[in-house]
Amino acid sequence: MIFKIAFKNIWRNKLRSWTVITAIALGIFGGLAVISTATGLSEMRQNNAIRTYVSHLQIHDSAYLKYGALDDTIAKEKDILKFIKKNSNTAGVSARLRIESFVQSAGGTSGILLNGINPTDEKRVTIISEMLQEGNFLEDFNRKPPILISQKLATKLNAKVKTTIQCSFTGAGGLPVTGVFKVVDIFSTSNSMYDEINAFVRIEDLRAMSQVYGSHEIAITLQDEEQVESFRDELIEHFPTHHIATWRGIAPELGYADKMMDLVMTIFLIIIMLALAFGIVNTMLMAVLERKKELGMLISVGMNKQKVFWMIVWESIFLALIAGPLGIAASFLAIQFFGRQGIDLSFAAEGLRSVGLDSIIYPKLNPVYYIVIGILVVITAIISCIYPAKKALELNPSETLRTA
Amino acid sequence: MIQVTDIQKTYNDGKVQVQALRGIDLVIKEGEFTAIVGPSGSGKTTLLNIIGGLDSPNYGKVKIGNTDIAQLTENELIDFRLNHIGFVFQSYNLIPVLTAKENVEFLMLLQKKDDKERNERTTKLLVSVGLEDQINKKPNEMSGGQQQRVAVARALASKPDFVLADEPTANLDSTATANLLDIMLRLNQEENITFIFSTHDQRVIDRARRVITMEDGKILSDSMKQMTDK
Ligand SMILES: Nc1ncnc2c1ncn2[C@@H]1O[C@H](COP(=O)(O)OP(=O)(O)OP(=O)(O)O)[C@@H](O)[C@H]1O
Ligand SMILES: [Mg+2]
Numbered sequence: 001m002i003f004k005i006a007f008k009n010i011w012r013n014k015l016r017s018w019t020v021i022t023a024i025a026l027g028i029f030g031g032l033a034v035i036s037t038a039t040g041l042s043e044m045r046q047n048n049a050i051r052t053y054v055s056h057l058q059i060h061d062s063a064y065l066k067y068g069a070l071d072d073t074i075a076k077e078k079d080i081l082k083f084i085k086k087n088s089n090t091a092g093v094s095a096r097l098r099i100e101s102f103v104q105s106a107g108g109t110s111g112i113l114l115n116g117i118n119p120t121d122e123k124r125v126t127i128i129s130e131m132l133q134e135g136n137f138l139e140d141f142n143r144k145p146p147i148l149i150s151q152k153l154a155t156k157l158n159a160k161v162k163t164t165i166q167c168s169f170t171g172a173g174g175l176p177v178t179g180v181f182k183v184v185d186i187f188s189t190s191n192s193m194y195d196e197i198n199a200f201v202r203i204e205d206l207r208a209m210s211q212v213y214g215s216h217e218i219a220i221t222l223q224d225e226e227q228v229e230s231f232r233d234e235l236i237e238h239f240p241t242h243h244i245a246t247w248r249g250i251a252p253e254l255g256y257a258d259k260m261m262d263l264v265m266t267i268f269l270i271i272i273m274l275a276l277a278f279g280i281v282n283t284m285l286m287a288v289l290e291r292k293k294e295l296g297m298l299i300s301v302g303m304n305k306q307k308v309f310w311m312i313v314w315e316s317i318f319l320a321l322i323a324g325p326l327g328i329a330a331s332f333l334a335i336q337f338f339g340r341q342g343i344d345l346s347f348a349a350e351g352l353r354s355v356g357l358d359s360i361i362y363p364k365l366n367p368v369y370y371i372v373i374g375i376l377v378v379i380t381a382i383i384s385c386i387y388p389a390k391k392a393l394e395l396n397p398s399e400t401l402r403t404a
Numbered sequence: 405m406i407q408v409t410d411i412q413k414t415y416n417d418g419k420v421q422v423q424a425l426r427g428i429d430l431v432i433k434e435g436e437f438t439a440i441v442g443p444s445g446s447g448k449t450t451l452l453n454i455i456g457g458l459d460s461p462n463y464g465k466v467k468i469g470n471t472d473i474a475q476l477t478e479n480e481l482i483d484f485r486l487n488h489i490g491f492v493f494q495s496y497n498l499i500p501v502l503t504a505k506e507n508v509e510f511l512m513l514l515q516k517k518d519d520k521e522r523n524e525r526t527t528k529l530l531v532s533v534g535l536e537d538q539i540n541k542k543p544n545e546m547s548g549g550q551q552q553r554v555a556v557a558r559a560l561a562s563k564p565d566f567v568l569a570d571e572p573t574a575n576l577d578s579t580a581t582a583n584l585l586d587i588m589l590r591l592n593q594e595e596n597i598t599f600i601f602s603t604h605d606q607r608v609i610d611r612a613r614r615v616i617t618m619e620d621g622k623i624l625s626d627s628m629k630q631m632t633d634k
């Protein structure tokens with residue numbers, strides 16, 4: 001009966017009820033939109049990082065990470081590569097020789113990291129090969145050794161395809177080496193910071209010039225990301241003296257970003273719930289004050305205060321129960337739609353690129369959030385109607401009945 | 405039986421003190437049909453509210469049956485009202501979102517009466533106030549007289565010991581007033597229901613058995629008529 005009266009009561013002032021319902025639904029929608037976009041962004045950032053420069057796993061010589069010395073190459077490289085290739089979950093593995101270098105062209109100078117790679121292997125590990133202007137991943141070249149530089153570096157050096165550039169670095173035994181390369185293509189990833197310092201050359205060219213015949217880094221991608229940790233354990237078991245890290249260890253900032261997102265989401269949820277709470281407090285307070293006389297009558301004829309209290313509580317729960325599903329359904333549809341279509345933010349592409357993001361965002365939401373929001377909305381509704389409901393209890397029946 | 409002993413009530417309206425009741429002694433027996441009359445401000449509403457436990461006196465005692473209502477806690481008092489007192493208000497005060505039937509049923513639901521008893525009694529009461537064809541109407545679809553008849557049916561639904569009605573006919577036209585009085589009198593005679601009501605209306609006063617006249621917070625006269633109109 002109390003349910004029934006409560007439910008009917010919310011339709012007494014249809015405009016007001018719908019206003020609150022719409023406000024709550026919009027609040028949920030807005031919150032979920034922000035959260036899903038943030039999730040999409042964070043995931044994109046993570047994927048971009050993994051697929052362009054972090055990979056799933058990296059192996060280094062333990063000393064190389066500390067001192068970065070040229071001769072700290074990976075020991076037993078052949079065994080390791082063999083072991084990795086044997087694993088059925090391996091999607092790709094690439095051994096890299098990395099040498100810090102000073103680069104010079106007719107148009108400018110810069111400090112970069114020369115990555116000596118095998119293009120065929122690298123293609124299976126990163127997607128740099130897909131981010132080229134002309135699609136020449138160090139495969140098509142003439143006399144001079146080829147080099148890939150980023151758009152950003154190209155601008156800095158005032159270089160373009162076919163420009164010859166000079167790299168000076170220290171080779172084996174501390175001997176200075178100068179290599180002359182010809183730019184064969186220009187790449188551009190979604191991370192401009194990465195672009196600025198990385199260039200790619202063929203590993204055999206770099207080995208010949210530097211006289212360093214190993215590699216400093218083995219990068220691995222797996223078919224199933226879930227198995228990263230277990231594969232790492234397996235590798236460590238076999239090669240205990242090497243430094244073997246997963247992407248989480250290599251780029252903890254990606255994880256921090258996740259934590260940041262969690263914080264942002266929590267803050268947003270709090271804001272949504274506060275807005276919701278104010279809406280409900282306001283509406284229910286009006287509903288109580290407007291109905292003073294009726295509530296006074298109910299108390300007079302024998303409806304006890306607990307029942308009056310619950311009637312008001314149920315009214316706000318009903319409001320939330322109508323608004324919640326509406327908001328959640330709207331968000332669900334929008335997130336499904338844009339999750340597939342993407343939200344095009346090309347107008348801000350430059351800014352996004354500087355933090356490692358593409359210009360099309362695919363919002364995404366962990367389904368748990370729908371449930372969390374649903375529960376939070378109901379809890380907020382209950383909490384926020386306590387004050388108005390208490391107001392109803394303070395009513396003095398004889399006073400309210402006198403006011404005709 | 406209602407026993408009112410030396411009731412005094414003073415309202416503290418900011419700085420002004422209003423002595424609404426200045427020592428009321430009164431006994432109302434079962435089956436009475438009593439009108440409380442008097443000029444505006446004489447304390448009728450205050451007295452009815454105190455008898456009904458809606459307001460508390462500054463001094464004096466109200467005993468209903470064997471219960472001194474001042475001894476009850478707030479919730480006990482509300483329950484007491486539910487089970488022992490029926491209320492009819494000047495402005496009907498039905499629950500606007502419920503139909504006539506649901507309004508009458510409401511108190512029985514609060515009393516946790518079962519479906520069968522509820523339905524039977526609701527129907528019986530609505531028939532006895534002549535509204536059997538209006539049971540599914542909401543208050544705003546009924547006339548004032550009809551609403552007040554629903555209110556009388558509601559007041560009786562909980563099988564109260566007596567019904568308190570503060571100016572029940574003040575908002576009704578003369579036909580509706582006569583009609584309502586007919587119903588109240590019939591219920592009083594046939595089912596021995598005690599009615600205590602306040603009024604300004606001479607036609608209502610004329611039909612009361614006992615007339616208590618108040619002035620200035622005191623009882624001026626208390627007269628019992630012969631049961632002539634039977
Ligand atoms: N809440 C209140 N605060 C202050 N004074 C009050 C309050 N309620 C009633 N009074 C005063 O108490 C006195 C008695 O009022 P009451 O309403 O009982 O009179 P009444 O006989 O019912 O009058 P009416 O015929 O106009 O309904 C009046 O002087 C009134 O102004
Ligand atoms: Mg009055």
